[in-house]
Amino acid sequence: xGNIDQSKIRNFCIIAHIDHGKSTLADRIIEMTGLLxxxxxQAQVLDNMDLERERGITIKAQTVRTVYKAKDGEEYIFNxxxxxxxxxxxxxxxxxLAACDGAVLVVDAAQGVEAQTLANVYLALDHDxxxxxxINKIDLPSADPDRxxxxxEDVIGIExxxxxxxxxxxxxxxxxxxxxxxxxxPAPTGDKNAPLQALIFDSIYDSYKGVIVFCRVKEGxxxxxxxxKMMATGATANVVEVGYFGxxxxxxxxxxxxxxxxxxxxxxxxxxxxxxxxxxxxLDNPCAEPLPGYKKVNSMVxxxxxxxxxxxxxxxxxxxxxxxxxxxxxxxxPETSIALGFGFRCGFLGLLHLEIIQERLERExxxxxxxxxxxxxxxxxxTNGEVIELTNPTNxxxxxxxxxxxEPVVRAEIMVTTExxxxxxxxxxxxxxxxxxxxxxxxxxxxxxxxxxxxxxxxYDFFDALKSRSRGYASFDYxxxxxxxxxxxxxxxxxxxxxxxxxxxxxxADTAYERGKKMCEKLxxxxxxxxxxxxxxxxxxxxxxxxxxxxxxxxxVLAKCYGGDISRKKKLLEKQKxxxxxxxxxxxxxxxxxAFMSVLKLDEE
Amino acid sequence: xxxxxxSLEIYIHIPFCKSKCKYCDFLxxxxxxxxxxxxxxxxxxxxxxxxxxxxxxxxxxxxxxGGTPSILKADYIEEIMTTVRxxxxxxxxxxxxxxxxxxxxxxxxxxxxxxxxINRISFGLQSTDxxxxxxxxxxxxxxxFLQSYNMARECGFDNxxxxxxxxxxxxxxxxxxxxxxxxxxxxxxxxxxxxLIIEESTPISEWIENETREGxxxxxxxxxxxxxxxxxxxxxxxxxxxxxEISNFAKEGMECKHNIGYWKRKDYIGFGIGAASLVDNNRxxxxxxxxxxxxxxxxxxxxxxEEIYENRETLTGEEQxxxxxxxxxxxxxxxxxxxxxxxxxxxxxxxxxxxxxxxxLGNLMESGGDTLRLTPxxxxxxxxxxxxxxx
Numbered sequence: 001x002g003n004i005d006q007s008k009i010r011n012f013c014i015i016a017h018i019d020h021g022k023s024t025l026a027d028r029i030i031e032m033t034g035l036l037x038x039x040x041x042q043a044q045v046l047d048n049m050d051l052e053r054e055r056g057i058t059i060k061a062q063t064v065r066t067v068y069k070a071k072d073g074e075e076y077i078f079n080x081x082x083x084x085x086x087x088x089x090x091x092x093x094x095x096x097l098a099a100c101d102g103a104v105l106v107v108d109a110a111q112g113v114e115a116q117t118l119a120n121v122y123l124a125l126d127h128d129x130x131x132x133x134x135i136n137k138i139d140l141p142s143a144d145p146d147r148x149x150x151x152x153e154d155v156i157g158i159e160x161x162x163x164x165x166x167x168x169x170x171x172x173x174x175x176x177x178x179x180x181x182x183x184x185x186p187a188p189t190g191d192k193n194a195p196l197q198a199l200i201f202d203s204i205y206d207s208y209k210g211v212i213v214f215c216r217v218k219e220g221x222x223x224x225x226x227x228x229k230m231m232a233t234g235a236t237a238n239v240v241e242v243g244y245f246g247x248x249x250x251x252x253x254x255x256x257x258x259x260x261x262x263x264x265x266x267x268x269x270x271x272x273x274x275x276x277x278x279x280x281x282x283l284d285n286p287c288a289e290p291l292p293g294y295k296k297v298n299s300m301v302x303x304x305x306x307x308x309x310x311x312x313x314x315x316x317x318x319x320x321x322x323x324x325x326x327x328x329x330x331x332x333x334p335e336t337s338i339a340l341g342f343g344f345r346c347g348f349l350g351l352l353h354l355e356i357i358q359e360r361l362e363r364e365x366x367x368x369x370x371x372x373x374x375x376x377x378x379x380x381x382x383t384n385g386e387v388i389e390l391t392n393p394t395n396x397x398x399x400x401x402x403x404x405x406x407e408p409v410v411r412a413e414i415m416v417t418t419e420x421x422x423x424x425x426x427x428x429x430x431x432x433x434x435x436x437x438x439x440x441x442x443x444x445x446x447x448x449x450x451x452x453x454x455x456x457x458x459x460y461d462f463f464d465a466l467k468s469r470s471r472g473y474a475s476f477d478y479x480x481x482x483x484x485x486x487x488x489x490x491x492x493x494x495x496x497x498x499x500x501x502x503x504x505x506x507x508x509a510d511t512a513y514e515r516g517k518k519m520c521e522k523l524x525x526x527x528x529x530x531x532x533x534x535x536x537x538x539x540x541x542x543x544x545x546x547x548x549x550x551x552x553x554x555x556x557v558l559a560k561c562y563g564g565d566i567s568r569k570k571k572l573l574e575k576q577k578x579x580x581x582x583x584x585x586x587x588x589x590x591x592x593x594x595a596f597m598s599v600l601k602l603d604e605e
Numbered sequence: 606x607x608x609x610x611x612s613l614e615i616y617i618h619i620p621f622c623k624s625k626c627k628y629c630d631f632l633x634x635x636x637x638x639x640x641x642x643x644x645x646x647x648x649x650x651x652x653x654x655x656x657x658x659x660x661x662x663x664x665x666x667x668x669x670x671g672g673t674p675s676i677l678k679a680d681y682i683e684e685i686m687t688t689v690r691x692x693x694x695x696x697x698x699x700x701x702x703x704x705x706x707x708x709x710x711x712x713x714x715x716x717x718x719x720x721x722x723i724n725r726i727s728f729g730l731q732s733t734d735x736x737x738x739x740x741x742x743x744x745x746x747x748x749x750f751l752q753s754y755n756m757a758r759e760c761g762f763d764n765x766x767x768x769x770x771x772x773x774x775x776x777x778x779x780x781x782x783x784x785x786x787x788x789x790x791x792x793x794x795x796x797x798x799x800x801l802i803i804e805e806s807t808p809i810s811e812w813i814e815n816e817t818r819e820g821x822x823x824x825x826x827x828x829x830x831x832x833x834x835x836x837x838x839x840x841x842x843x844x845x846x847x848x849x850e851i852s853n854f855a856k857e858g859m860e861c862k863h864n865i866g867y868w869k870r871k872d873y874i875g876f877g878i879g880a881a882s883l884v885d886n887n888r889x890x891x892x893x894x895x896x897x898x899x900x901x902x903x904x905x906x907x908x909x910x911e912e913i914y915e916n917r918e919t920l921t922g923e924e925q926x927x928x929x930x931x932x933x934x935x936x937x938x939x940x941x942x943x944x945x946x947x948x949x950x951x952x953x954x955x956x957x958x959x960x961x962x963x964x965x966l967g968n969l970m971e972s973g974g975d976t977l978r979l980t981p982x983x984x985x986x987x988x989x990x991x992x993x994x995x996x
Contacts, residue, residue, distance in 0.1 A: 531967055531989055554827040556988040559799040559852045561935060563616055563867045564881040566928070567888060567916070573931060573992040580992070588967075 004077065006259045007187045011079045011216065013096060015124055016106035017114035017475060021136040024168035025106055025177070026064075026082055032174050033066035033078060063202075063214060063261065065244045070182045078181065079245075079261035081201070089349060090479065091297055092202070094123055095277045098293060099201040099216035099261060102130040102185030104177065105158075109135045109143035109165070112151045112442060115415035115475035121156050132184045133160045134177055139167040155441045190258030195287040196220035196228065198256075198280040203271050205325035209241070211268035212250065215280060216261050218291060223255035227283035228266065231290040235273035236283055237266030271328045297329045299347025300408070300480070301354055301374045301459050302391040304335060304502060305361070306343030308368035308582070308593050313342045319365035320344060323357060330357060335392065339502040339586050340370055340596070345392055348374075351459045370584075370593045373505045373600055376455045379406040379483055393504045396490045399541060406483040408455040411436070413477050417446050420470040424449060427469055431457035432508060452481060456506070460600060491516050493523070494537040494544075498587040502596055517546040519599050526595035529553040534589050613662035614866045615693070617648065617685060618877030619674040620895070623709065627742035627812075630804035632879040632893055633672035640895065644877075645681045647902035649688045651876050651891070654902075654909045656692035659874060659884075664693050666700045666863035669723075675705035679717035686721035695722075700862045702727055702766075705757075707750035715760040725861075726757050727766040727797075733784040737773050742808075747787075754791060764859060766795035771833040773801055774813070774823045781833045782840070789844045794859040798837045799852045800830055831985065851935050851984055868932045870925075886925055889917040922949065923996045926956060930994035934987070939971075939978025953977070960993045 016022040066078045083096040097103065103124040107117060124131050133152050135145045145165045152160040164176035202214040215222075222228065226239045243252040244262040256262040268274060276297070279290035307316045320332045331347035348354040354374060361367045380388040380396065381403045390396060412433070416424050418440070425435070428451045436450035453462075458478070466474045489512050493503035503523075507515050516538025523536050527550050538546040561569050583590035620633045621641060667689065674682065682703070689695065702725040703718055718726075732738050733747045745753075757765060767788050771781050788796060803810045803824075816823045825833070838848055846854040850868065853861065866873060875882045879893040892898055892913050901913050920928070926949055933940035945953040954961065961977065964970040969983035969990050983990050 531969065531986055553986050553989070555831055556986045557800075557851065557984060558988060559802055561851075561867075561932070562864060563614075563873055563875065563883070564879065564890075566867070566881065566883075566932065567890075567918070570928070570931070570995075573988065573995055576988055576992040577995050 004257075004260070006189070008074060009077045009079065009188055009259050010102070010181050010185045011081065011100045011188055011259075011261050012102040012104060012181055012185045013081045013083050013100045013124075013129075014104045014106055015083065015097075015117075015120040015131075016136075017108070017111075017116040017120075020106050020108040020111070020114075020117070021168045022106050023082070025104070025134070025136065025166070025174075026080060028168050028171055028174045029078070029080060029178065030064055030066055032171075032178060033068040063245045065246070065261070068178055068182070071179060072182075076182055081261065089353070090123075091295060091349075092276055093120070094127070094293065095199070095201045097124050097127045097129060098277075098291070099199055099214075100127075100129055101188055102132070102181070104181065105131050105133045105152075105156075106136050106168075107133055107148055107152060109138045109145045109148055110140050112148045112446075113155045113415070115413050115448070115477045118156065118415070118448070119413065119477040121158070130185055131158055132180055133158065133163040134180075135160075135163050135165045136168050138165045139170055139172065151442050154443075188259030190217070190219045192221050192257035192259075194219040194258070195285045196222055196226075196280065196282040197287040197291060198222060199291050200230070200274055200276055200278045200280060202276060203274040203328075205271055206265075209265040209267075211271050211274050212263050212265050213268070213274045213280070214261075214263050215256075217256050217258050219258050219287065220282070221255050221257040222264055222280065228264075228280050229283045229286065230274060230278045231281055231286075232278040232294050232296075233273050233275055235268070237268050237273075239264050239266050241265045271325055275328060297349070299329065299331050299349065299377075300455065301348045301350055301376060302345055303348075303354060303374040304337060304340065304343050304372035304392070305332075305346050305358070306337065306340040306370045306372075306502075308370055310341045312367060315365065316344065316361070316367055316369075319361050319367060320346070322365075323360060327357075329353065337372075337394075337502045339500045339584055339591070340372070343370075347391065370502075370596050371600075372502045372596065374459050375505060376408050376459060378488065378506055381405065390506070393490055393506050394501045396506065404485055405488045407486045407488060409452050409481045409484045410455050410458070410478040411481045412451050412453050412458070414449045414451070414466065414474055415441075415446060415476075416449065416470050416474040418444065420473060421447055421449065423469040424466065424474055427462075427465055428453060431462065432510075433457075453478070454484075454486065454508070455480075489540050491519075491545075492539050493519060494535075494539055495523070495527070495591065496532075496534050496587050496589045497537075498589075500586050500591070503599060512540055513545050516540075520546045520548040522598055523595055524548040524550055526598045527589070527591055530589060532588065610661055610663045610694075612665045612871060613659060613693075614863055614871055614873035615664055615667040615689065616863075616873060616875040616880055617652075617667070617669045617674075617689075618875065618880040618891075619669060619671040619677060620644075620878055621676050622671065622673040622706070623676060623744050624742065627740075627809040628801060628804065628807055629742075630807050631672065640899075641677060641681070643899045644895065645677070645684065647899045648685060648877055650902040650905040651910075651913065652685070652688050653692055653907070654905055655874060655876075658909065659693065662694065662872070663696055664689075664699060665696045666866060667695070667702070668863045669701075669703040671704055673706045673709055674703050675709040675714060679714045682714075682723075683717055683721045686723070690722070700725055700764075702861070702863060704729065705753065706745065707753040708745035710753045710756065712756055712760065715757055715762070719761055724762070725764040725766070726762050727768065727795075728754060728757075729768045730788070731768060731770040732773065732776075732780075733787045734776075734780050737776060737780065740774060741770075751791075754793075764795070765793045766797060766861065767791070767793045769796060769798045769837075771798060771800045771837065772825050772830045774809070776825055776833075778825075778829055778832050778836065782836055785837055785840050789840060795853070795855045795861060796841060796846060797853050798834075798841075800834060835981075849937050851937075851987065865936070868935050870928055870932060886920045887917060888920065889914045891915075925949070926951075927995050930957070931991040934977075934979055934991060934994075937978065939976045942975050942977065956996075957994060964990060964993065 014022045014025055063081045068076045068078050070076055081096050081099055083093045135148055138145050149160040149163055164173050166173040197219040198215040198217045200213055200215050203211050206212050222242055224239050224241055228239055229236045241252050242256050242264045243250050277294040281287045307313050324330050329349045332344040335345040336342055375393055378390040380390050382401050383403050414424055431453055433451040433453045438447050438449045440447050466476055487509040488506050489509050491505055491507050491512055492499050520536045520538050529550055533552045534550040536548045537544045583592055621636050622633045624635055701723045703723050704727045706729055730750050735746045841854045845856055848854050849860050872884050878891055878898045880891045882889050892915055901910055942953045965972050968980055971978050971980055
């Protein structure tokens with residue numbers, strides 16, 4: 001596609017609150033621009049992973065190039081960059097947005113503006129994108145497009161008067177969206193003869209081609225044979241192939257020039273060399289400045305991951321290695337637990353990221369995992385002046401060596417209908433939240449509540465609690481605010497007087513007692529009766545703060561065993577022994593693997 | 606017995622009953638006279654067919670079990686016994702038991718049993734409470750049992766076992782105690798006291814499942830169940846019985862030799878459908894389908910018919926050791942280190958030392974000199990303890 005008229009290119013994304021129909025609209029656009037026939041369309045083309053399709057969320061940015069013959073008779077190239085849809089992937093979202101010139105804002109005609117809608121719009125506006133709204137799901141009986149339009153103008157402050165009212169599901173009025181893209185999204189600018197300046201907004205690993213880098217060329221031209229350099233990581237490479245995105249396939253071309261979106265390969269072995277947000281430039285004729293906004297992505301949440309079957313440790317290592325090829329945000333290093341044996345301490349962007357990795361390990365790599373309680377990174381200031389970034393509670397130094405500790409805090413924005421304000425504020429209060437502000441929107445029907453919350457209070461089950469206390473009406477978004485000093489203690493769990501390292505965690509001193517009590521109660525339910533009585537204790541240092549006891553088993557005996565029974569009874573004993581193998585041995589006590597996971601969901605009941 | 610001969614136990618299975626009890630998962634069904642006749646013929650053919658292979662063995666115990674063997678005409682039992690005696694070396698003082706259900710025996714039958722050398726009777730009483738009996742689907746009352754029992758005494762049987770069951774639905778510690786006391790008064794030589802095992806897909810297990818789902822507790826709780834167990838031991842020991850296995854009590858010298866053979870891993874051959882055998886460390890069973898069993902044995906001339914056997918398994922050395930332990934430890938006297946060494950040419954403690962130490966520390970086993978045995982607590986949770994001995 002040698003010479004393409006820049007004025008005929010439209011680079012855009014679709015932004016929306018979860019479930020408002022982003023992926024469905026993307027599908028319709030791809031379908032209506034004729035690149036795919038309906039038969040070729042699998043539902044939601046852009047969400048590639050099974051997991052994404054099941055959860056209805058986009059994890060990796062997906063991109064597709066289509067051709068649209070507009071009403072003015074001209075053919076336009078649409079580069080649709082589908083962005084990840086979750087706060088865990090905020091940075092990836094911001095880089096994807098930076099690759100676009102405009103954004104289609106999808107708002108549900110019944111639900112209206114939600115917390116994530118706002119967060120995404122602000123992010124798009126921050127990147128100077130032209131944002132125009134589309135009202136989706138107008139086929140729903142509860143749809144109220146006029147109210148929603150008004151709300152968009154009131155709350156977000158963007159023009160919504162002539163927003164297309166569509167149903168992505170039925171395909172109603174999609175053409176209006178396509179025309180709006182042509183007319184409202186600005187054509188890209190940039191000089192194809194200037195020094196190369198291209199933004200990396202994603203990359204994936206392919207076992208044949210190496211890393212495939214997704215980029216938006218801002219200035220200059222990139223073509224095979226060129227030597228290029230990643231400005232932030234310093235990695236250099238010789239370009240092997242460039243091309244654009246068909247639906248689900250890579251289509252090579254001669255070059256990518258200013259304004260174009262596409263990919264390049266250069267036999268790069270590791271996605272870490274092609275960090276999202278980095279700038280690609282020519283080695284021979286580099287640009288003066290990298291593109292703004294690059295950030296190194298840091299893990300926010302850590303947990304231990306152990307194979308349920310100790311012999312599968314090498315399999316887990318291989319699987320993590322493979323996943324990391326595609327996921328620069330995943331960190332892991334070997335660790336050992338007395339209770340769980342050999343495993344890895346893994347770092348994630350957030351809890352969703354953690355869950356996704358866990359599910360992928362279990363499904364795609366067929367591994368049975370035991371994970372420990374997720375932990376944030378605490379900063380431990382020691383009396384000797386040292387500062388430790390603590391990712392594993394077991395490594396907390398002796399209290400006598402600790403001057404003070406800091407924990408990460410986020411700024412949370414919660415959008416909720418007014419009747420639930422009290423319940424939500426109570427929840428935030430319980431989670432040690434600090435009230436910041438509240439604004440009424442939607443003619444006073446809903447409120448946007450802002451709280452500063454310690455990250456460790458929201459990584460377990462905050463989202464679920466939020467949903468249940470608002471009957472599903474609250475929406476939630478957050479961003480990192482920084483570190484704050486806090487009164488933190490390490491809570492240890494002792495089973496039969498032995499500390500179980502995998503169950504230790506850091507908790508605020510004020511909630512330690514309650515947490516410890518709940519842990520003991522939960523473990524009592526999960527640990528089956530043993531030959532001997534098993535005490536379960538929660539302790540801070542040497543001080544036991546809660547205790548439960550699993551009573552000894554009263555009876556497990558076969559009354560009868562004669563000649564005809566022997567083979568059968570032996571199978572029964574074997575089964576018993578097998579069951580024991582699936583337990584983790586801590587001292588004399590057998591703990592089912594499930595018990596380690598159960599303590600992660602203490603607030604369910 | 607000459608030194609060269611090995612001893613053998615014979616088990617003969619009679620898979621018939623008047624009606625199936627609600628807790629029973631044994632191979633047994635109500636059936637017609639024609640099938641009974643054909644079955645006995647097949648049984649006789651099988652007994653003959655194995656005799657060549659086993660001619661060097663001396664038989665010191667024989668057990669006719671079921672089902673309800675006493676449901677058969679006495680002629681059949683006599684025919685079976687005659688065949689066995691013709692084809693096997695039966696010891697003069699061999700223990701020969703027949704299981705009888707109260708209400709199915711007559712004086713004629715009992716006399717016939719005596720005539721053909723049967724010297725021990727095992728009555729399945731289960732409970733002296735008629736409501737409990739009815740609930741289990743038993744066909745007899747306690748009074749009918751008494752008649753049968755007295756009849757057996759009159760016919761000269763001086764070695765009688767009575768089966769009792771604890772942990773029955775709606776049973777209380779009191780009602781159970783009454784059963785035990787009544788049985789003790791009858792002064793049988795042997796008492797087997799089982800706690801009810803709820804076997805999967807029996808009518809009673811389904812019923813209990815439904816009741817439990819509706820929140821009804823129909824079985825005695827664990828504490829009561831254990832109370833019944835210890836009560837049995839206490840009452841029986843006060844009355845001259847001693848416990849020699851988890852569920853078995855006897856007067857001095859009246860232990861059931863046949864069952865002890867199973868726990869000490871003596872060779873045994875099983876005749877009849879579903880019957881199990883252990884011969885030279887080979888375990889195998891007979892097919893469990895009636896039609897198949899009868900059809901194959903109709904073809905019998907004088908050669909052995911392999912098709913009636915299935916699930917043949919040759920035990921490895923390890924498996925033999927495992928069995929030695931988990932069967933032997935059911936006996937109250939425990940297992941002998943010397944016997945282990947003699948059989949396997951290895952030290953018991955070399956194989957199981959670590960496990961034994963752990964279990965002794967946990968007060969689940971007692972180890973002293975030659976003997977290793979379960980403590981009362983070890984018996985309570987013997988499945989846990991015994992599974993430790995699987996290698």
